[in-house]
Amino acid sequence: QVQLQESGPGLVKPSETLSLTCTVSDFPVTSPYYWGWIRQPPGKGLEWLGSIYESGSTNYNPSLQSRISISIDTSRNQFALKLSSVTAADTAVYYCARHEPSGGFDFWGQGTLVTVSS
Amino acid sequence: AIQLTQSPSSLSASVGDRVTITCRASQDISTALAWYQQKPGQPPKFLIYDASTLESGVPSTFSGSGSATEFTLTISSLQPEDFATYYCQQFKSYPITFGQGTRLEIK
Numbered sequence: 001q002v003q004l005q006e007s008g009p010g011l012v013k014p015s016e017t018l019s020l021t022c023t024v025s026d027f028p029v030t031s032p033y034y035w036g037w038i039r040q041p042p043g044k045g046l047e048w049l050g051s052i053y054e055s056g057s058t059n060y061n062p063s064l065q066s067r068i069s070i071s072i073d074t075s076r077n078q079f080a081l082k083l084s085s086v087t088a089a090d091t092a093v094y095y096c097a098r099h100e101p102s103g104g105f106d107f108w109g110q111g112t113l114v115t116v117s118s
Numbered sequence: 119a120i121q122l123t124q125s126p127s128s129l130s131a132s133v134g135d136r137v138t139i140t141c142r143a144s145q146d147i148s149t150a151l152a153w154y155q156q157k158p159g160q161p162p163k164f165l166i167y168d169a170s171t172l173e174s175g176v177p178s179t180f181s182g183s184g185s186a187t188e189f190t191l192t193i194s195s196l197q198p199e200d201f202a203t204y205y206c207q208q209f210k211s212y213p214i215t216f217g218q219g220t221r222l223e224i225k
Contacts, residue, residue, distance in 0.1 A: 036214075045205065045216060045217075045218050045219045046154075046162065046205055046207075046216040046219075047216070048207075048213060048214040048215065048216065051214070059212045059213070060213075061213045062119070062213060063213075095161055095162075097161075099209070102150065102209055103152070103167055103168075103209055104152030104154075104164055104167045104207060104209060105152070105154075105162070105164060105207070106164045106167075106173065107164075108161035108162060108164075109161065110160075110161060111161050
């Protein structure tokens with residue numbers, strides 16, 4: 001059973017960089033799957049941010065293209081999200097999840113709320 | 119980007135009812151569509167992929183159908199635990215996109 005867990009600061013100041021890590025348990029991130037980030041502003045819908053393949057190749061949402069970076073650390077079985085120049089509009093629950101190269105998100109973390117505020 | 123439009127945005131129904139939620143894609147996505155159920159305070163739960171294939175462990179009261187630009191999620195007999203918000207998601211091409219959600223409430 002694949003388990004994912006997000007971790008990182010729950011409060012980030014405007015204009016700073018949001019950094020989150022997703023630790024994957026009981027399944028190697030080197031397997032042929034994508035590892036993605038999805039967010040959900042309070043009371044709103046789901047937005048895909050980006051995904052990284054086990055090889056390190058990435059796909060990003062064009063709406064965030066200039067601000068987002070996703071990396072993978074195979075030695076720690078983790079992948080990470082960095083989102084720069086945050087504003088209040090980036091306040092959301094951030095989820096990490098697994099998906100097949102052409103498939104839905106089958107395993108999700110519990111999510112972590114990140115608030116952007118001074 | 120491929121846009122997904124769900125209808126209705128909200129729906130009231132009773133236990134035992136049959137309900138259908140529609141998801142329309144702005145272009146042909148073949149059957150590259152998934153459905154999720156989300157309850158408050160929880161991550162989405164993966165229900166259906168490839169438009170009509172039930173994920174393991176999902177009750178058979180759930181079914182999906184459709185192709186190209188029109189898709190449906192049907193719950194044949196609503197159970198109390200089915201009241202939640204439902205999302206469709208396309209994986210035909212990047213960027214991956216979700217529908218805006220359909221909130222299913224108890225009448």
